[in-house]
Amino acid sequence: MAKTKSIGKQYLYIMQATQETASCKIGITNDLERRLAEYNSTTGKSKNNQCAYLYTCETKNMKAIEKDLAETFGHLREESKREMYFYNTKLFGQYVDFIETHTSFKCRVSLKKEAPQKVIKIVKKTTPTLGERGMTFQSVMNRAQRVDNDEFYTRYEDVEKELSMYDKRVWENKTVFCNCDDAVGKDENSTSAFAMYFIKHFKTLKLKKLICTHYSGQVDLFGQGAAGYIFTKTGFKAIGKYERPKDYNGSFDHPLSIEILENEADIVCTNPPFSRGVDYWNLVVNSGKKFLIISNISNIVTKSYIGFFKNGKAWPGHNRVDSYSNSKRQLVEAGGHWYTNLKIKSRDRHRLLKIVPLKQIPDKYIKYDDSGTLLVDQGYIPSNYKKPFGVSARPILNGVLELGYELVEAGEYYPYIEGQKKFARVLIRKQKG
Numbered sequence: 001m002a003k004t005k006s007i008g009k010q011y012l013y014i015m016q017a018t019q020e021t022a023s024c025k026i027g028i029t030n031d032l033e034r035r036l037a038e039y040n041s042t043t044g045k046s047k048n049n050q051c052a053y054l055y056t057c058e059t060k061n062m063k064a065i066e067k068d069l070a071e072t073f074g075h076l077r078e079e080s081k082r083e084m085y086f087y088n089t090k091l092f093g094q095y096v097d098f099i100e101t102h103t104s105f106k107c108r109v110s111l112k113k114e115a116p117q118k119v120i121k122i123v124k125k126t127t128p129t130l131g132e133r134g135m136t137f138q139s140v141m142n143r144a145q146r147v148d149n150d151e152f153y154t155r156y157e158d159v160e161k162e163l164s165m166y167d168k169r170v171w172e173n174k175t176v177f178c179n180c181d182d183a184v185g186k187d188e189n190s191t192s193a194f195a196m197y198f199i200k201h202f203k204t205l206k207l208k209k210l211i212c213t214h215y216s217g218q219v220d221l222f223g224q225g226a227a228g229y230i231f232t233k234t235g236f237k238a239i240g241k242y243e244r245p246k247d248y249n250g251s252f253d254h255p256l257s258i259e260i261l262e263n264e265a266d267i268v269c270t271n272p273p274f275s276r277g278v279d280y281w282n283l284v285v286n287s288g289k290k291f292l293i294i295s296n297i298s299n300i301v302t303k304s305y306i307g308f309f310k311n312g313k314a315w316p317g318h319n320r321v322d323s324y325s326n327s328k329r330q331l332v333e334a335g336g337h338w339y340t341n342l343k344i345k346s347r348d349r350h351r352l353l354k355i356v357p358l359k360q361i362p363d364k365y366i367k368y369d370d371s372g373t374l375l376v377d378q379g380y381i382p383s384n385y386k387k388p389f390g391v392s393a394r395p396i397l398n399g400v401l402e403l404g405y406e407l408v409e410a411g412e413y414y415p416y417i418e419g420q421k422k423f424a425r426v427l428i429r430k431q432k433g
């Protein structure tokens, strides 16, 4: 147990009141015991709202750490009460990491003997391939078409994987709007991965503003009710009772959300509800704002969406998203993909396309349907075929439209072979010239 009363010692602490778990106070003192007692005699008079330390340490220069913390996590300080910081379990870990890697950090101290800490092993997660999970692309497609469950959370690693593939300058000085139940709560279960990613990278992405809204529908995925948060470089504030209209439900098409979309947002980033996908796309893609969103893998071969791709208003992002977490926090499979209108500099998955003369395509990957239309599979694309031919979603998602091919019709194409309807494809052709 470290001595905490000797004059000259410099401590930094993170403290929380039992009834204010969405925030924590980060402060400095020469006497930890006295500071805690002072708090509990003023703010914590009520027995059921006592303050307690979440973390305490001794420093060489407490003011230097306090200042650098404020600088680094400026967007996470309450705009009105500057010493209060946003609290959730992940952010708490970041505060502690920052403190303990600061040159002025000396050692952790404890006022009383702590129970031994649980060691959390960090295991790098890798997403298994479809084959490893006993799935095929077609089975994912079929499942995707059946998915009508909106209550799927995006996993943090999927957000991180996709967003890290874009030039960082895309985000610089931009307002990001996460508008489909992107709740911000006190732990990972009550915080959307989109909100978490942007909060965590607010500084490194040099964001101007982050606006996250919560939706309160029949099932409240994050249990956060209808609300929202606005984070800026100088602090955060809730879209609270006073600012928001009384009927605000956090819906992406609520007048307040539309106002934010039109007047504030530069980039929209979220995973919208599958059931409202078409309305969402019509609103967001037609808004002229930049977007990076997850939607069903089969959108690209679906009539309601295909026009966006044909008119160059949207294109696939880099990655598929096959796993989500459901409202019981179980891993569930569904076929999603990223879509965007952000510039894609180089697309790794072009290498999966086999653009070769028709004659070089193995017979088993070529079919002609009852109307004589050529259908190709397994990533094969004929380089010397002038007429339209049918492909599945996969080559489009792998970027064939960036390699001199174009969509022919704004609609899906259902081939019939020997009178039997086959799965939807799209017709593409080589561009002239």
Ligand SMILES: C[S@@+](CC[C@H](N)C(=O)[O-])C[C@H]1O[C@@H](n2cnc3c(N)ncnc32)[C@H](O)[C@@H]1O
Binding pocket: 150, 151, 152, 153, 154, 155, 179, 180, 181, 182, 192, 193, 194, 215, 217, 219, 221, 250, 251, 252, 253, 270, 271, 272, 273, 274, 276
């Ligand atoms: C696929 S989940 C994704 C949630 C969160 N964005 C994420 O990525 O984890 C879609 C969410 O949209 C919510 N939702 C449903 N209708 C909505 C609406 N009209 N406006 C905003 N969100 C809505 C659902 O309740 C659900 O939480």
